[in-house]
Structure formats: C-alpha cells, structure tokens
Amino acid sequence: MTLKLNRRQFIATGTAFAALGARSAAAASPELNARVADIQLLPKDYGSTRIWGFEGMAPGPEIRVMQGARVQRRLVNGLPDATSTHWHGIRIDNAMDGVAGLTQEAIAPEASFDYDFIVPDAGTYWYHAHNRSFEQVARGLHGALIVEEPDPLDIDHEEVLILDDWLIDPDTAQIAETFGAMHDLSHAGRLGNYITTNGTYNLSKPVIRHERLRLRLINAANARIFRLALDGLEGWIVALDGMPLVQPREVEGTFILAPAQRIDLIVDVIAETGSAGHIVQLDRNESFSQVAFEVTGDGAKSRRAAPGPLPPNNHAMPQLAGARDLSLLMEGGAMGGMRGAMMGRRMSSMRDMMQSGNFWAFNGSVGGMNGAPLASLSHGETVRLKITNDTVFPHAMHLHGMHFHEVEPDGSLGPLRDTTLLERGEVRDIAFVADNPGKWLLHCHMLSHAAAGMMTWIEVA
Template identity: 30%
Template sequence: MNKKIIGSILIILLLFLGYSSYHWIFNEGSDGTPQLVNGEINIEELYKNDFSDQNITEYNLTAEEVEWSLENGKKVNAWTYNGSVPGEPLRVTEGDILKVNLKNNLDVPVTIHWHGAILPNVMDGVPDLTQEAVQPGDTFTYQFEAKHPGTYWYHSHQHSALQVDKGLYGSLVVEERDQQNNYDREQILILDEWATDRNPESLTTMPGMMMGGMNGEADTKQMYDTYTVNGKSGTSIEPIMVKKGEKTLLRIINAGYQVQRLSFPKGTTKVVAYDAIKTLDKNNQASVIEVAPGERVDLEVSNHQSKPWFVSNLTSLEDGVNASIPVITNKNDNYENIEPNQAKEGSSIDGATLGNKNLIFEDTPNQVDVSYEMDLNMGMDMGDGMVFQINEQQFPNTPPIEVEEGDIVKVEINNNGRFNHPMHLHSHRFQVESKNDQKLNEPIVKDLINVKPGETFEIFFKADNKGEWLFHCHDNNHADLGMMTIVDYESVYSPFVE
C-alpha cells in the first residue's frame, strides 16, 4: 500500500476519533480563543469574571480542624470554616458580588457549595464536575452575583457525607436591597445531628437498619446520638431573645440528614418563606414546623408571653434527647427549670404544604421538551454493599437528565424505598405541580423536595442555566452511596470530569 493511501486512512481515522470523542471539542485558534467544532463549550467559558462595575462583599474562609465543644464534657474533632461550628455567617446584599477566598488547612481536599444559590456552573463547588477539589495548602476564590434574596447556606461538597457531618457548613443570607425591616430582631438557627459515640459510616451497612422504618428515618436515627443547634447541644444551646410584644425573624437551616420537627406555642409563628422563596400571605400559622435535610424555612415569631419558653425540638425529644431552644425576654431570665413543651396540638406545616407568591409557570405546562421518571430505591452492589439508586443505577451510572437551553423539563419523582429522600436540584428552582397524582391547588416553588416512602411528586423547571448540575438526595449518606444524577446541558461539557 503506497504512502498516500496510508496517509489518507490515518487522516480519516483521526477525524473520526476527533468527532466521536466527548472531550475533543475544539481546536485552538491563532488568538487562543476556543473554536467550537461540534457546538459544545467548556463550562469555564460561560463564566463572566469582570465585576468592576458592581459592589463586592469579600470574606476569607479557612478550612481547619479544631476541638469543638458540643456541650459540657462532650467534645469532638470538628472540621470547620474559620474555626467554629457553624462557620462564619455570610451576608451580602441582593445584586452585589459575593467573593469568598477559601484556604484549605486540612489534610484532605475540600470545596464550598452554595446551597440554593443561582450562580455560574464553575462556582457551584462540586469536585470532579464543576471544579477540581481544593487540595491541602491550596486556595480557591468563589465569586458570583447574589441574585435572589433569602436564606441559603454553604457547605463542602467533597465527600459531603463525612465533611458536612464534621462541621464544614455555615449560613448565607442575601439581604433584599430595598427591604423594609418588619422585625425587631433576627436569628439564624442551624440544626444538625452528630455521632459522638458511634461510627456512622459502619452503620450504613447494618442489615437491620436497612430494613427501614415507618417514618423513613430508621437509618439516621441509628447513626446519630446528639442533636445540635448552632453547634451546641443540650444545656449549651444559646437562648433566643424575643421580648414580649416583639416580632423576630427566625432563619432555620437543616444541615443534618434527619427531618427536624419544631413545636411552637399556638399562635406564635407564621411561615414566610421556604427555600428562600416567599410563601403566599395566607394563614400560615402552625404549631409544628417540619424542616427536611437541606431545607431552609423563614419564620415570623411573635412573643405573647412574659416568661421564658422553648421552641421544642420534637425530633430530639422523641429520641430521648433535648435539643430544644430557649426563648427568653431578657438576658437575666432563668429557664433551667422549664420543661420543653412536647404537645403536638394545632396544625403542622412542611415544605410541601404552602404555595408561593412568584411562580415559574402560571399554569401547568401542557407541552414539555423533556420528560424524566426518577425512581428512588435501594439495591445491593457486590463491591459497595447496600447502595441507593436512581432508576436502578448507582451514580455515576445513573441516567442523566439531558436538556438543551430553553427546554421545559418535567420530572416525576417516585419513592419506592423505605427511607426519606430530600431531593435537591443545584442552581435551578422547580415548581411542584402535584403530589401523589393529585394536582396542588397552590403550586410550590422549591430547590429541594422531601419525598417520603410511597410518595410521588411531579415537578417542572426551565433549563435556563447552562452547565452540568447535580440533582441528588440531600441525606448525604444516601448521595454518597449513589443517589445522584446530573442535569446535562447538551451544549456544554465539563473539563473536570475524569
């Protein structure tokens, strides 16, 4: 065979390999600008990093290990942002730029994910998908516009089942630019649970635990023994100051992996937002407020009493542990002899109860571009043992939700297993249209929906933020064991995928 024929065959072979390879996307032009070949672009090219015309709020966060006291005599080795659990609270005004310089002083890689925030893909903090993990001794700067006011939180997304468990989280509040202050005070409460005399990783393989329970929480209840509020448990939980006649705004974040149920005196509290989205201004008063893992709820609390009382944590009390929050009217109040109220009288509200003011779709979309059925269940893997699955597959083999920019996407989430699965979609909001095949009278806009055993939710969202985005269970023990998938925009690719 002559050299010309051999050369032609080689050229054809190279062209074929180039066009068929997912990562062979562009050739570099003479000016260094990527030249698209098959219509896909690196997610790094989507990021606008010129913020010279906007106000910047800047923080420095250091990931470091400290000995942390949960309560008198009960200490843990915690991984923290800036030496405390929770990490430093962050605040930024709507429309301004949040700039956070992360320094990693741990001996393991870390990241920061900005839970609930709508932001560019490369700022999302998911290792091996949107960035490389920040190695020990290295730094990384996150910088993005704070677009929507409300309550958010930040946490590591590197081996998150372990790292969030060890304390790598904190609050993020985006303040409304022209807000009117209707409250006398404001308080952030971050709820969590810890394993102080147990090994949670070993418990994930216990056959008895995996049988499940009536409330969908059997695994978590066996894994953790200590409940905390702002990093403190029992008598070390700091009281809330609400004077008689005052109104306070409570921003509550569930950083743990178990549903938390908080009981208030009747007529005391009103829900004003879930997941940073304002609820309809109706009679949202309830005695019991449920907060799922990863959820945030904003409460308007009015104090009609002159004596101290408790926000009772029913979840902890049912397990024989007291993680209730004292409410005092002045700093000298003595609440040592007051018992938490375990009464469950009155109505209960959770994240699937209340409609929202601003909807994504005024009516249920009649036509959708992408439909996806998401079946949640458990399975067994020869190497990993018990795993959690989407459509009978464990991540990274779960089928992605493939979209194009502008698509209207319908997802039907079915929980066919025995455990709760709080499903969280990164950097998008979705509209919940039906529950258990019954259309909701008032649709709900969320970024996380807690799907209990036997439940089905029908949600819709717009594919309006290009990138590669996680959709996963926010019981991070379930996510680490496989319950994740990706919303994959066809026009982009990630250079961080191995």
C-alpha cells in the same frame, strides 16, 4: 454507652462577613479557611471535640450580603483531605457550584480556590462541603449564607438557626469515626445522638412579649428530619428554601424541616413575661425545646396585624402544557427488594453493589457523576419530573442551580423549593424551567444515600 445531655437547644451569634463593593478583578478575595479545630461542643465536663470547620467554627461564619451583591471567597484548604464548597440554593454560575468531580476539581490540602458569584435572590441559603460530604458536613463544614431584601421588614430582630445533629462517642467526646458505615449507607443515613442549634445547647435568647421576630431555620444534619412546632409563639411561614410564599402560611400544628431545607418564619412572642416561647422538636413519642426564647419583659400592649408576603424573587414560571416529561425511580436500600442494577457498564447483583459500597439506584442504575446525565435540556425548556420513592426510607431530593415547583395533586404549582422530601412509597412531580446553563447535580441530601448511589445530574445547554 448512651450520651445523656439536656436537649434544650439555643442559638449562638454568628460572625457576619460583608461581600459588598464594586467589582474589581484585581481585588483579593477574603479568605475562608477550612481547618481542623478543637471546640467546646459538649458540656465542659466532656472536654473539647475535634471538628472540621470553616474558620475553625461549627457552624462556620455567617456570610450576609444584599440581594444582587457579589460574593468573593478564597477557600483555603487546611484540612488533611481534599474538599470543595457548594453554595446551596443559589442560582449560581455553574463553574462556582462547588461540586467536586462535576463542576470543579477537588481542592487539595494546602491549595485554594476562588469562588466569585452574584446572588440574584434574597433569602435563606447555606454553604457546605461537597467532597465526601457525608463525612465533611458531619464533621462541621457548613455555615449560613443570608441574602437580604433591599427594604427592611417590619420586625424587631431576626435569628439564624442552624439545626444539626452529631454522632458522638460518649467515651471520648469525639465525633464517631464511622463515616461510610454500611448501616448508614443502606438505611436511614447517619443519625446523631447529640442535637444542637448553631453548635450550642442550653442557652437562651431574651425576648420581650409581643416582639416580632424573623427566624431563619436551616437543617444542616446529614439525615435527620426535624418535626417542629411552636409553643408560646404565633408564627407564619413566609419562605421555603429561600423563596417567598405568595401568601404567608399560618403555622398550625407541626411542620417539617428535612435535610438541606430552610424555612423562614415570622413569629410573635405571645408567652407571658417570666416564661418562654419555644421551637419544639417532636421525636417519636417525646417532645422537647429545640430553641427557647426567655420572655424578660413586656413590649407593646397590642400585637401587630398578620404579616404580608415577602417581596418575590424573579423566576420564570413553568408551562406544564408542552413540558418535557422525565421520570426518576428510586430503588434499593435495606428491605427494598432490589436484586441489582447497572453499575458502570454492566448489570451487577445487589451483593456486588454492596461490596463496592452502593445500595441505591436511580432508574435501574447506580448513580454518579461519571455516567450519562439524566437528561440533556435545551435552555429555557420546561421540565416536569416525576419522582417515585420505591424504597422503605424517606429521601430529600435536591436540585442544584435551579428552584422547582412541587406540582399539587390538582395540577397547580406549589411553592418554589430546591429540596423536596419524599416519604416511603411517595410519588411527586416537580416542574422547573431549565434556564441556568451547565451541569447540575440532582441527589438525595441524606448524604450517606448520595454516597451510596443516589446521585445523578442534568445538563442545560
């Protein structure tokens, strides 16, 4: 049975949490409770759906702070499974990165863990579960983390838009209990049949013609790549993965939002009064509204000039001359032709790998956090990492703890990112300065792929 619903998507207002104030070791951290809850995810005719959510919400409460502020949260685990929380995209102290099995022990049910860190960069970030994330994120354990610039922008208002998909059993209205399914592990990942924005659908946001909006887009889906376009809106990309572009890039045609990636847009509403502007999703040979903005009236008679760049975050620039060269070869998956790989300390056949739930390899080895790192780096050294996707599926590679530049074909450095999408057969170099000490995960953010072998780490002295 196929779940058939109106797929026009809209946003719901999140709950903001403040994390301001003086540093005080004695102060108790505000709680962030991970718990099971029943919510009205589907239309009311379907009844409620059981999710795992921060504060029982999906997505969880928005955390919003100023650049340079301190974030303190006591994560209280009210789930039936151990968990942890990763603060995605933040150049964080390693002990606070939230990777169970690498930077901390998983938080047992009914236990808690105090996260306490400074946010050095303004931008759009998010937080999500990082223990059995292929299951826990799919159940709803994620939320937005917004770090504001010191000075306000010339906009009328902003919207945080968390795009997600859910795999729903239409007979029960519940999340399908197929986590770790062999097809998801070995193919494109867990793809849902019900797409939401901020956990809602069929809602609209009123706007006024010629209003200027800041839209913060976050892809929280396990594996879905959103191909998007604008209709009735004129826009400019001003930041990728939280990091401002040197110059805004006008949106022409479609743009891609891969799993874990973020895009900040400045958009002007140009649709006529009585109509709507849309963020459009293009899926195969069809398109539909992901988010709609209903134009309820006229605003200014004339439009503003094109926006200028956001204030930059302070990052060290890689020096490619003399950079340390590393390589990462991605192999495996269905139809990949890989015969086997090192698993543990022995060479294993593809059949043996499959029996243990592993389908992918990095540099000829099944990935994980227990083996040797991809590299041990000196503090401050520049790294140029060549990533080769020798599989038939796309992969969104995410580096914890640091942002990197995608190296352009002419050798120039592209925008800063923390997650890069490689299509099948694609080769890409990334470059970064290893300036954050600790053990940092590098993995595919198609979360089923990470669980099935696409995971490694680097160590910075």
